[in-house]
Amino acid sequence: ILDVTGVGSTLAAARELAYAACDRISFAGVRFRRDIALAAAARQGA
Structure with missing residues (x-):
């Protein structure tokens, strides 16, 4: 498993x-x- 993170x-x-x-x-x-990030965006309403 490799974790990749973006900061913006x-x-x-x-x-x-x-x-x-x-x-x-x-x-x-x-x-x-x-x-995964799309699910987080949906929860935030982004």
Whole structure:
């Protein structure tokens, strides 16, 4: 398990940075979820 975090002035900005970092990670069998930050945004009404 690898944890990737993005820091931004908004949740959307942080999400984009984190997912951009995920896109740069490459190894056999790599998988990551794109729904976690979206669920947090939905709870915040963003």
